Amino acid sequence: MLKKIFRTVDNLFKRSDTKSESKQNYVLEQKFISNNAIDTIKKLQKAGYEAYLVGGCIRDLLLNIQPKDFDVATNATPEQVKKVIRNSRIIGRRFKLVHVFWGRETIEVATFRGPHEQARADNESVQHSSGRILRDNVYGSMDQDAYRRDFTINAFYYDVTKKKLLDPIGGLKDIKNKTLAVIGDPTQRYQEDPVRMLRVVRFAAKLDFCVEPLSEAPIYHLSYLLADVPAARLFDEVLKLFLSGKALRVFELLCQYNLFKILFPKIGEVLSTSPQAEKFIRQALSNTDDRLNSGKTVNPAFLYATFLWPVLQQRLGQSSWLEKLPNLLELQEVANELIFEQSKYTTIPKRFGIPMREIWEAQIRLAKRQGKKADLLLSHPRFRAGYDFLLLRESVGEDTGGLGAWWTKYQQLDDQHRRVMMQDLSGNKKTTKRKYRYKPKVKKVEI
Incomplete structure (x- = not known):
């Protein structure tokens, strides 16, 4: 279990400029970040690309939780990442990603995603009639990528070279208020990927956060969308939900949002x-x-x-x-x-x-x-x-x-x-052997 590293969220970062809260830059303690993630970022930056530590690992450090994974976001395409870092492999069709292998640790590198409108125009986005995105490999800028992420508390970007953290969506405010909020229109975001409703449950239980009312309301009547998600993907999500150390709270929330009966009818x-x-x-x-x-x-x-x-x-x-x-x-x-x-x-x-x-x-x-x-x-x-x-x-x-x-x-x-x-x-506490008596045979005498 991670020892308490920081006394408060304010002690974790040091202000380095005077921008508004949503655009503030901060200095993050790098000794708690994976060296392999730092090396991955520096290699991409040396090759002329933007590269940042991104998402949940920063959120966890803010909340005094030891991150399990360190992810990287960049403006380099998967093919360009693979050329820069040879110990890597492109995975996925729906969303192309790059896995960079450092011994037993794998660093996941994702290219900045662009808006859906551009994806559809470029014929790079395929959607189900329900709104679920089946393929999305259109790329964009860091700011565009931030608005494509699921929750405000997962939209952090940290530059390990300049030692600055960027918060374009205002996630720090939600972290301080212990609030889980979906970025954009919640109904549309759940339709694009119904698994986001399960992620709401997982993070609310794991972090002991309250779900923002606007993000919570659509879940009750959109739970049926999970029926269209591949069963193999839902199995993986079930393990994440119930093997998180907050299984009982997860169960209560799933029942509350009518999601449990979809997973286990x-x-x-x-x-x-x-x-x-x-x-x-x-x-x-x-x-x-x-x-x-x-x-x-x-x-x-x-x-x-x-x-x-x-x-x-x-x-x-x-x-x-x-x-x-x-x-x-x-x-x-x-x-x-x-x-x-x-x-x-x-x-x-x-x-x-x-x-x-x-x-x-x-x-x-x-x-x-x-x-x-x-x-x-x-x-x-x-x-x-x-x-x-x-x-x-x-x-x-x-x-x-x-x-x-x-x-x-x-x-x-x-x-x-x-x-x-x-x-x-x-x-039978005791068992005894049965004794047999020898009986000699008597010969019959005929008269």
Whole structure:
């Protein structure tokens, strides 16, 4: 966790001129900026191009948060960037970008974008009938690029050579007021890219910012636009949302803006009628936040298994598995159908779909402890996830007959004491061998 670097936002920058607040230049402490990003910018500037550190990394430093990524904006085209910096690669078709590789760190370089009107005139912009931009590779100036960015707090440009920060949109004011505001007409911006509505949720939760009313209002009636976004892209956005360390707040905002039921329509239907299902998901997300904020990891398979569990229970007709366990083959069949259906909305890669099903299957296997099954399950690679899922079920009041406590104790004992637990489970504390008497055969004598 980043130590507190700055006491206040005002201490982060030193005024270097007397321009209005929206056009002020500031000196930024460069020791907190990636050296690779600085080298990338200097190479482009040496070749005669404009180049700036841009966006979220500056926002995070302002808010005392360690940036994860450092992005660069320039007036050089992707092809020109590649010529200047050989250790790079052009990616993307919808929006061409350049990735510059410095060992394990990748610096993303984007060319200044121009206005949509010019893009359409140059036949470089293709839009869906809903307004969503399908391709946009028209370039412009830094000022034009600033107005093309999503939020005011992401429209900062920092010149590492002159050591000055530019704020053409007035994002510093919104940072000080903890306000999230969309640049331009929010309705139009959401229509151009519906994923911006998810970014509103992510940043509002991550930064604990209030969403500006004008930016908030259109989300309620434009949530349906997410249905046109490719499922693979939405899967990536779901991971960003729920693996941010603010998963519970993200869930609340998604439900508030009617976005959660677009991403997870099946569980959305169950949540409307089942307080227990909502309690289960809330507890799971609270646990997720605790793990991430303590430096631990969370497998997306566990996250998705949590979201779809109430639907699986409903389809199996099992509100409680204490009295009668579902058939394992039936569970596998329903699980496969459910994963397939969800993948239409947010793609679930196979590397996560298989562990999801195994976590659900473990809920049946954990109840079948006779013989060698307990030891075999204990050595299964998905045991820990299944066990944690069992404890999660119990934490929201589901009665499993004490399975969680039994497995907790079983893991802590040696082999000898585990055998005693198995004997106690079967009701036979001692077993004795049956003794057989030898009975000699009697020959029959015929008279």
